Amino acid sequence: MRISTFQNCHKRQIGFTLIELMIALFLGLLVSAAAVQVYIINAKTAGIQASASELVEDAVFNLPIIERKARLANLGLADKVAADQPGSGIVLTSAENAVEDEDGNKALDNFRNPKDLGDDPKVPKNITLGGAPVKVALLTRTGDQTAGTEKNEWTGASNTSSQSGQLTIQYRAPQDMYDCEGNLALGPRRVTIGGVKEVIDGQIIIERFYLKAPDTSKPTELSLYCDAGKYITEVMDDYPEQSRPDDKLPKSVEFEANNQIKDFGSAGQEVMSNVDYFDILLTTRDRESESESESESEQLQYYTVKDYLALDLEDQPQIVGIKYGLILRSDNATMDEDGPSEFTVLGKKLNIKNGLNKKYLRTVVESYVTLRNISVMDD
Numbered sequence: 001m002r003i004s005t006f007q008n009c010h011k012r013q014i015g016f017t018l019i020e021l022m023i024a025l026f027l028g029l030l031v032s033a034a035a036v037q038v039y040i041i042n043a044k045t046a047g048i049q050a051s052a053s054e055l056v057e058d059a060v061f062n063l064p065i066i067e068r069k070a071r072l073a074n075l076g077l078a079d080k081v082a083a084d085q086p087g088s089g090i091v092l093t094s095a096e097n098a099v100e101d102e103d104g105n106k107a108l109d110n111f112r113n114p115k116d117l118g119d120d121p122k123v124p125k126n127i128t129l130g131g132a133p134v135k136v137a138l139l140t141r142t143g144d145q146t147a148g149t150e151k152n153e154w155t156g157a158s159n160t161s162s163q164s165g166q167l168t169i170q171y172r173a174p175q176d177m178y179d180c181e182g183n184l185a186l187g188p189r190r191v192t193i194g195g196v197k198e199v200i201d202g203q204i205i206i207e208r209f210y211l212k213a214p215d216t217s218k219p220t221e222l223s224l225y226c227d228a229g230k231y232i233t234e235v236m237d238d239y240p241e242q243s244r245p246d247d248k249l250p251k252s253v254e255f256e257a258n259n260q261i262k263d264f265g266s267a268g269q270e271v272m273s274n275v276d277y278f279d280i281l282l283t284t285r286d287r288e289s290e291s292e293s294e295s296e297s298e299q300l301q302y303y304t305v306k307d308y309l310a311l312d313l314e315d316q317p318q319i320v321g322i323k324y325g326l327i328l329r330s331d332n333a334t335m336d337e338d339g340p341s342e343f344t345v346l347g348k349k350l351n352i353k354n355g356l357n358k359k360y361l362r363t364v365v366e367s368y369v370t371l372r373n374i375s376v377m378d379d
Contacts, residue, residue, distance in 0.1 A: 062272040063326070065226070067369050069169060069180060069207055070322060074373040076172030076201050081319040081374055083309055084108045089373060090282070090319055091168040091206065092140050092305060095126075095133035099313050107313055110139075110170075127231060129261040138208060138265055141166045142304040143279050152227070152267045157211040158277050159220055160327065160343075160350040165279035165305075166210040167324065171373070173202030173230075180207050180226035181269040183252050189244055192237040203230045203242075203253070206264055211278050214270060220356060224272040224326070229264025231255075276327040276362065281346050282308050283321035283368065302347075321370040330361040 016024075074081055074089025083092045083099045084107040093099060093109035101107045111127035111134060128134070137148025137155075143163035147156035156163030175187035187202040207228045213219045232242055232255050243254035252263060281302040302323060308316060325345040338358040343350050345364055352358060 062224075063365060063367070065180065065271060066167070066209060066324060067367060069209075069226075070167070070369040071372050072171040072174075073169040073371055074171060075174060076373075077170065077204070079375040081371060083110070083316055084313060086110060086112060087170070088319075089169055089171060089371060090140055090322065091134075091170055092309065094136065094139060097136050097139070097309075099309060099316075101313050127233075127259045127261060129229075129264060131260075134261065135265075138168065139166075140168045140208075140280070140305055142281070142306060144304050144306045152212075152265060154208075154210045155212075157213065157219075157222055159222060159353055159356055160277045161353065162277070162279075162348060162350050164211045164277055166208055167280050167322065168206065168208040170204055170206040172204050175202070179205050179228035179230070180271070181228045183228060183230075183263065184250055185230050186242075186244065186253050191234065191241050193234065195237065200234050203232055205230050206261060208268075209271070209278070211275055212267060214273075220353075221273075222275050223270045224275045224278060225268045226271050227264065227266055227268030229261050231261040232258050234258055272328075274329045274331055276329050276352065277343075277345060277350060278326045279324070279346060279348075281323045282319050283323055283370075284308075284317035285320045318374070319371070320374065321368060323366065323368045325364065325366040328363055328365060333357050333359040334361060335359045 072089075074087075077087035077089060078085050081088045081090045086108055088110040091110050094111050095106075095109055098106040098109040098112070129138070135148065135150075135153065137150070137153035141147075141154055141156075142165040143156060143158070145163075147163060148154050154166040156165075158164040173185040173187045177185055177187065179185055185203045185205050188199055190197050190199050192198075193200075205228060207226055209224060209226050211222045212225045213221055214223050215221065234242070235258055236242060239256050239258075240254060243249060245254075255262070281304060284301045284303060285299075300320075301317065308319075323346060327343055327345060327350070336359070339360070339362060341352045341358050343352075343362070343364050346366065352362075
């Protein structure tokens with residue numbers, strides 16, 4: 001009886017041994033580790049895909065605002081775009097940096113018309129901002145020029161080895177429309193000039209695109225901004241009539257005088273975040289004689305603003321378009337290893353500054369915009 005009882009008790013205690021439990025635990029850990037690894041890989045892949053989608057979205061939906069605005073440049077203002085052309089759609093000069101002629105005299109600039117045009121009230125002349133000429137740092141600039149230093153001016157902000165540029169354009173509103181900051185600008189309307197009712201053209205909109213850090217405590221987190229203002233050129237009997245007084249219209253469309261820019265030179269509106277670099281090139285139409293056929297062929301040439309203004313006035317070709325380029329980066333650092341740190345934008349090799357996180361996904365976007373509102377006929 002005692003032997004039988006011992007045997008039964010022994011049988012009831014049979015189960016997993018310690019070694020078997022350790023093996024099972026080890027196998028479980030292997031399976032769990034594999035599952036976690038698959039999850040991490042999938043999560044990183046999804047993050048990279050999301051970042052890539054963000055870059056594509058910026059390129060498709062946000063950047064076209066530059067092209068849409070650039071195609072309006074010069075509308076209703078001038079026949080051509082040049083440094084000495086009053087009303088030029090690409091704003092290169094003011095009284096502060098007007099180009100000199102061969103005799104050393106300052107030529108006309110993009111905000112000043114010749115005196116021999118008389119008192120025509122429809123012709124813009126001596127356009128000012130705050131009672132003074134428009135500062136150079138608010139004009140179209142490229143990264144090879146001296147940047148401004150005052151608040152909200154173009155400072156060449158960039159996360160690369162080269163300064164960024166700035167694009168400043170102007171055009172007449174073809175109809176009631178909103179500028180890049182979302183402010184209303186009025187199109188053609190009837191006003192009183194010399195006691196007579198006349199239809200005048202739309203208000204003139206001036207806009208500039210440049211890079212700026214929204215948070216000064218984070219100077220490397222740059223965004224593309226657009227700053228917009230407007231002015232009028234007509235001399236009217238009653239300036240408030242210019243704005244079609246209406247309780248529903250904002251005060252921003254009202255003017256008290258002509259040839260005075262208002263609401264320009266502020267920080268502006270953020271257009272797109274996470275931009276490391278932005279610059280432009282001026283596209284010109286040069287004519288060269290072909291030795292064999294003795295005919296003329298058109299050649300497109302690209303200039304920085306500095307190189308273009310350095311040409312003698314008579315040698316400056318007409319500007320027919322612009323080419324712009326940007327380096328966009330993802331919102332989050334999603335890569336395990338450092339990505340490329342060297343990029344080529346508008347034919348220039350750039351390096352991401354030392355100390356910046358290179359695990360962000362970055363891409364280069366370039367585009368060429370032909371100016372529509374110009375005359376391509378020879379002088």
